[in-house]
Amino acid sequence: MSTTHFCTELTALLPRLRRFARGLTQDIADADDLCQQTVERALKSRHQWQDGTRLDAWVYRIMRNQWIDEVRARTRRSQTFVHEDEGLNVGTVGAPAAESLVELGNVERALARLPEEQREAVVLVMVEGFAYKEAAEILDIPQGTLTSRLGRGREALLKELGEIA
Amino acid sequence: MTISTQQLLAYADGELDPAEARAVEQALAADPLLAARLEAEQRLRATLKGHLDPVAHEPVPDALSAMIAAAMAEDAAVPESQDEPAANTANAASTRASKPAPVLDFAAAKARREEERKERARAKAKSAFKLGRPGANGLNGKAPVRGGPIFARPGLAAGLAASLVLGLMIGTSLDLGRFATPDADVVEQDGRLLASGDLAKGLQTQLASNQGEDAALRILTSFRNEAGQFCRVYSDSASAGIACNASGDWVLERTMAQVPTHGASPAYRQAGSAEAELMQAAQGMAQGDALDAEAERKALSEGWRAPEN
Numbered sequence: 001m002s003t004t005h006f007c008t009e010l011t012a013l014l015p016r017l018r019r020f021a022r023g024l025t026q027d028i029a030d031a032d033d034l035c036q037q038t039v040e041r042a043l044k045s046r047h048q049w050q051d052g053t054r055l056d057a058w059v060y061r062i063m064r065n066q067w068i069d070e071v072r073a074r075t076r077r078s079q080t081f082v083h084e085d086e087g088l089n090v091g092t093v094g095a096p097a098a099e100s101l102v103e104l105g106n107v108e109r110a111l112a113r114l115p116e117e118q119r120e121a122v123v124l125v126m127v128e129g130f131a132y133k134e135a136a137e138i139l140d141i142p143q144g145t146l147t148s149r150l151g152r153g154r155e156a157l158l159k160e161l162g163e164i165a
Numbered sequence: 166m167t168i169s170t171q172q173l174l175a176y177a178d179g180e181l182d183p184a185e186a187r188a189v190e191q192a193l194a195a196d197p198l199l200a201a202r203l204e205a206e207q208r209l210r211a212t213l214k215g216h217l218d219p220v221a222h223e224p225v226p227d228a229l230s231a232m233i234a235a236a237m238a239e240d241a242a243v244p245e246s247q248d249e250p251a252a253n254t255a256n257a258a259s260t261r262a263s264k265p266a267p268v269l270d271f272a273a274a275k276a277r278r279e280e281e282r283k284e285r286a287r288a289k290a291k292s293a294f295k296l297g298r299p300g301a302n303g304l305n306g307k308a309p310v311r312g313g314p315i316f317a318r319p320g321l322a323a324g325l326a327a328s329l330v331l332g333l334m335i336g337t338s339l340d341l342g343r344f345a346t347p348d349a350d351v352v353e354q355d356g357r358l359l360a361s362g363d364l365a366k367g368l369q370t371q372l373a374s375n376q377g378e379d380a381a382l383r384i385l386t387s388f389r390n391e392a393g394q395f396c397r398v399y400s401d402s403a404s405a406g407i408a409c410n411a412s413g414d415w416v417l418e419r420t421m422a423q424v425p426t427h428g429a430s431p432a433y434r435q436a437g438s439a440e441a442e443l444m445q446a447a448q449g450m451a452q453g454d455a456l457d458a459e460a461e462r463k464a465l466s467e468g469w470r471a472p473e474n
Contacts, residue, residue, distance in 0.1 A: 007237035014229055019221040032226065039229055043236045107216040125178055126210045127217050132180050151171060157209055 023123035026112045038063040110160035118153030168192045177206045360415035374458035388451035393471040410469035
């Protein structure tokens with residue numbers, strides 16, 4: 001396939017990629033950095049992509065692995081740093097309507113509190129709309145592991161956001 | 166039937182096949198609690214999407230699109246593209262300018278040919294020079310055998326390219342067999358090289374100031390050395406040298422073999438470096454100026470004997 005086709009498809013994917021990045025990072029700046037690194041890496045490996053396979057799953061996987069690397073590096077760098085309530089301080093960006101301000105903050109906080117492995121499963125399936133099989137492939141885990149993480153993540157979110165959800 | 170949470174979630178996620186989905190729907194209709202749980206799942210989904218979907222509707226930063234566009238242009242780039250956008254005309258112009266002009270190529274090729282020609286000439290002179298100095302730098306690295314050429318300046322070789330090759334010798338123990346002409350005019354006697362035959366006759370009878378154009382032997386000059394002996398610089402087709410008269414014998418002080426190169430007639434004579442070299446040597450040996458025509462005639466008439474003084 002021509003790389004022109006690849007580039008056109010990748011460009012069309014950018015809005016979704018930015019959404020996934022925000023879901024993974026829960027931070028605007030981190031999401032932008034992650035997007036840029038992902039696109040760079042995808043372009044660098046564009047000749048390795050096999051035509052006939054889903055480009056979105058391929059790029060999501062690149063992004064997710066990139067983010068995992070970043071999370072691990074940060075954990076090593078600052079073991080004493082606790083982000084427990086960081087979610088309370090974000091969510092004001094984008095100037096949402098006044099009545100939804102608290103709600104958005106809560107959702108971000110709830111998502112941020114999820115373990116990384118649960119959050120990525122929840123976001124991939126519930127927000128990005130991937131089937132179990134596809135999500136499991138992106139995360140490189142068995143489908144049973146995916147549904148297990150997905151279930152626990154949902155449970156935690158419902159508990160956190162019960163009065164809203 | 167009992168529906169597990171996992172089945173309910175799978176139903177909510179659209180992961181069940183039609184038969185399974187129908188079973189879940191029947192259970193939902195019969196179980197309000199189960200229906201409430203599904204509703205909670207659907208609200209959660211809506212909340213999450215409501216939180217994140219707006220990001221997908223934000224304008225994409227130009228930097229991201231530009232990166233992809235640059236990669237696409239890179240892949241599509243065709244060398245020698247003639248219809249580049251105006252923004253790239255400067256680039257295109259410099260690309261054209263940096264292309265080696267044909268003239269440069271020709272010049273380079275010419276220089277290369279010239280270099281090869283010189284290389285061949287050097288190799289030729291070198292091998293010819295070797296011919297002229299057998300025994301020197303033997304295979305086993307021994308010093309030149311006694312009697313071999315004792316000096317041969319490297320710079321000389323270049324000047325000898327055409328027809329002359331020097332084996333410049335001095336002393337009394339020459340192995341003349343190497344370059345002697347068939348009718349050798351040189352003999353060894355008491356450790357000295359003496360002219361004989363036509364060479365001795367020519368040295369004895371010819372005048373530098375008066376000799377035929379077609380003479381086999383040419384006398385270049387005549388002088389007296391420090392011992393007062395009469396000496397003569399001579400040259401013929403086979404050799405050239407300096408001979409000094411000692412008690413009636415012409416002793417060869419220096420000789421140089423003249424080895425014609427391939428294809429050159431033995432008679433072909435080139436007043437070249439060999440003679441120049443000898444003339445220079447003569448100058449070093451001479452006491453006073455070279456003999457003029459009258460002095461030469463006088464010396465000849467007196468049999469080249471060194472005057473008592």
